[in-house]
Amino acid sequence: MDALTIAMPKGRIFEEAYELLVKAGYDLPKELDDSRKLIVEAPNENIRFILSKPMDVPAYVEHGVADIGIAGKDVMLEHDRDVYELLDLGISRCYIATAGMPDTPMNEVTPRVATKYPKVASQYYRGKGEQVEIIELNGSIELAPMIGLADRIVDIVSTGKTLKENGLVEYEKIVDITSRLIANPVSYRLKQKRITELVEKLRKQASL
């Protein structure tokens, strides 16, 4: 049985995906005692998990240090990496949307948009024929319209709670996001049997 290295995002997605693998019949360790561990071994299945930042999963997979990985579609849209997208796992469902202060039109001279997803945002506005200035931020995006840095933000919305608490409203939905199973193109070919088997087992479990 080929050894399989799986890159996983730390946190909620990891837990959901781990549960999915267990439901799919994989014999994984029950207790993940130390949550700060970066590498988790599942010797019974000859699987090794690498825990990384969600944004970094496609990089590990593209370079082949992880054979497969679980990544949000948002990350894949933002970072164009050469990986195979094999399955929509249907977990961590959310969407990317534009938001801003209620009833405020975009500034006509220099409309500004703050976002963690500069590529997605710029593509969206260019596609609509609107010229905007993109401001890349790394967190607390909601601040930007509140203090007048930007007219709009482009960000992930899952429940809408954060927006509401900060007095923001959603304007347009850009794209639906779920977690995807991705594979390194070479690993996919060299370990095809094992990877397709995993895809089929997960496909049955994926809550679509």
Next chain:
Amino acid sequence: MTIQMFEKPLGMRDDFPFIAKKKAELRASGTSIIQKAGYDLLQTPTLEYYETIGKISAIADNALFKLLDSQGETLVLRPDVTSPIARIAASKLLKEKMPVRLGYYSNVFRAQKREGGRPAEFDQMGVELIGDNSLYADAEVIILAWNVLKKLDIKSSRFVIGHTQLLQLILQDFGLDQEQIEKVHSAFVSKNSVGFESLAKQLPIEPSRWESFIGLMATSTVEEWQQWIDPHNAKQNSLFEDVKKLKKILDRSGLSDAVTYDLSFNSHMTYYTGLVFEVYGAGSGFPLGNGGRYDGLMKQFGLQVGATGFGLRVDRLLEIISAVPEEEDHTLILFDEQNEDLAFDRALELREQGARVTLQFAPAVMAVDSFSGLFSNVLRLEGAN
């Protein structure tokens, strides 16, 4: 922008002596296999016109290094080798000698936008077999690529083979028009199963054939391809027969466990017209090379002939080739003024016997011990002997 003294342009690399040496060995063993298979090596220019090679090469426009010549014409640094060779083959000189077998080892240039570390200049090694339409030509280049990898001792190399034209005919059978087929192609190229399935929902596929359509993406043997071949379609059948014959030849040549036949396998290079393949090996997360039939490219040079070939990425091969830490015989002769003539004679003598000898004036060496440590033998000719 201020440029630091040690900086190099984005994507440019120095080859240190040990890499240069490894590369030279790789080049020698690779090209010897290619030449033994009857291919003549050639070299094409570093600069080409953007209007011709630049556009024909199928390398994305923003990956081309462009510059202007003194007449104001746009030039490109050679982005690939296949198109210049196609140009040469289409020129009068070689037309009468078809089929021609040409091999190359050459650097190519592709500008990198992402992550500074990716090489923007790298070596490619490959062959082009021009003027032969038969499946034997396809088989020949695949087997040759396999032999080169074997010679280089690449572990578990694997070929994935697809067929552009056959796939096109099969997609037409599903009632798709050209625009729809192109969308399907691009999902196949990036092996985006999720995108393919959601695309399929928007296509006019008959519900009874849905399973069959989705299944296109999941083949790995020639036998599995059979289910999509329309028995009444002569063209499909003859292409499929070719693939079956090719498999037979490859099996006989020892590749039976090394090939995946994936009907959806495809290339983003639009000039491929028939059989296409990609090569992988353990140790690299990136494909080692690719190839296929590119009759369409020859057509752009006004020649209606068949052509097929492969190219291997030398930079990726280098990364995974097992380094043989051979102890090399290297003699150091340290001499001083008194023994100068003796040292020169001795060096000459040893070199004639085939040894590798470094001759060094001793007082010029700052740290004699650590310098001597770089050599397998040290001969000190100093003072009165």
